[in-house]
Amino acid sequence: MKSLRRRVLLTALGTALSACASRPAPPVQHYTLGMSRADFRDYGGAKSDPCDAEQRWLNDELTAVNGLLARFVNGTEQLSNPRALEHAQQVELLKEAQASLPKVLDVHEGNLRGLARCGFKDKGAFPEISRRGQELLKEARARLAESDAVLAAAALRTAQEKWKEETPQRESTARGTWCTANPKVGEATVFYARQGLAGGTTWHFCDGARVEQAAGAEPIFVEPEDLNRRERRKVQPPRYLEAAANFPAEEIDRPPDGSAPKSASPAP
Known part of the structure; x- marks a missing residue:
C-alpha cells in the first residue's frame, strides 16, 4: 500500500515538474511599421523558453522581424539628405518608429538571446538569422538614436519654409x-x-x-528705382x-x- 502511494506521489510530482518546465507558447503579436508587418512572440516577457517552441515557427518569427528591421533601416537611409525625393516620407517613418519600435527591438533582442541557448542554434538558417538579427538591432537603434535631431531639423525646415512663404x-x-x-x-x-x-x-x-x-x-x-533728378x-x-x-x-x-x-x- 505504501509502495503504491509512493508511486502515485512520484507520478504527480513528475507531472507537475513537467508542466512547470514546459510553459505554453506566448501569444503571437502583430506589429506594423509603415508598409511592413511582422508577427512575433515575446518569449522572455511570458517567461517561456524559445527552445521549447516549434523550430519552424521560431525561424519564421525571427526572420519576419529581421525583414521588418532591414526595411526600416533601408527606408530611412536618406534622412540626412533633405533634398531627397523620399525625405518627407522617411521622416514620417522615423517618427512612427520612434514611438513603437523600441519595444519590438527589446523583444527581438531577448528572443535572439534565448535562441543562443538552444541546442538547435547552429542548425539550418538559425546561425544567419542570429548574426543578421544582431546586426540589424545595432543599425536600427543607431537610427533611432538620431531621431530627435533629425525630427527637430525637419520641423525647423518646415517652419522656415512656411515663414518664407x-x-x-x-x-x-x-x-x-x-x-x-x-x-x-x-x-x-x-x-x-x-x-x-x-x-x-x-x-x-x-x-x-x-x-x-x-x-x-x-x-x-x-x-x-525710377527717380527723376529732382527726387x-x-x-x-x-x-x-x-x-x-x-x-x-x-x-x-x-x-x-x-x-x-x-x-x-x-x-x-
Missing part, C-alpha cells in the same frame, strides 16, 4: 500699416525689416529705398543708414531658428 504678406501688411498712400521721397521711413535665412538683413522704406546688410558686412544703401536730390543716404541702425532689433522679422519662443512676461 508668408513673408510677402507680412511685408504688405506692414506697408499698409506704416506708409501713406503716396509716400514722399527722402523721408527715410522704415516700415519693415527682415533677416534672411543666410543671416543678412534688409530694411524697407516707404519710398522704395532699401538698406541691405549681408552677414558680417557693412550696410549699403539702395536708392528707389534724387532729396535722397540722403546717411539718413536711411541711420534709420536702419536705429530700427528696433526686436521688430526685425526673423526666420525660426529652432529655439523656444521667448515669453512675453518674466519667468517666476
Whole structure:
C-alpha cells in the first residue's frame, strides 16, 4: 500500500515538474511599421523558453522581424539628405518608429538571446538569422538614436519654409500699416525689416529705398528705382543708414531658428 502511494506521489510530482518546465507558447503579436508587418512572440516577457517552441515557427518569427528591421533601416537611409525625393516620407517613418519600435527591438533582442541557448542554434538558417538579427538591432537603434535631431531639423525646415512663404504678406501688411498712400521721397521711413535665412538683413522704406546688410558686412544703401533728378536730390543716404541702425532689433522679422519662443512676461 505504501509502495503504491509512493508511486502515485512520484507520478504527480513528475507531472507537475513537467508542466512547470514546459510553459505554453506566448501569444503571437502583430506589429506594423509603415508598409511592413511582422508577427512575433515575446518569449522572455511570458517567461517561456524559445527552445521549447516549434523550430519552424521560431525561424519564421525571427526572420519576419529581421525583414521588418532591414526595411526600416533601408527606408530611412536618406534622412540626412533633405533634398531627397523620399525625405518627407522617411521622416514620417522615423517618427512612427520612434514611438513603437523600441519595444519590438527589446523583444527581438531577448528572443535572439534565448535562441543562443538552444541546442538547435547552429542548425539550418538559425546561425544567419542570429548574426543578421544582431546586426540589424545595432543599425536600427543607431537610427533611432538620431531621431530627435533629425525630427527637430525637419520641423525647423518646415517652419522656415512656411515663414518664407508668408513673408510677402507680412511685408504688405506692414506697408499698409506704416506708409501713406503716396509716400514722399527722402523721408527715410522704415516700415519693415527682415533677416534672411543666410543671416543678412534688409530694411524697407516707404519710398522704395532699401538698406541691405549681408552677414558680417557693412550696410549699403539702395536708392528707389525710377527717380527723376529732382527726387534724387532729396535722397540722403546717411539718413536711411541711420534709420536702419536705429530700427528696433526686436521688430526685425526673423526666420525660426529652432529655439523656444521667448515669453512675453518674466519667468517666476
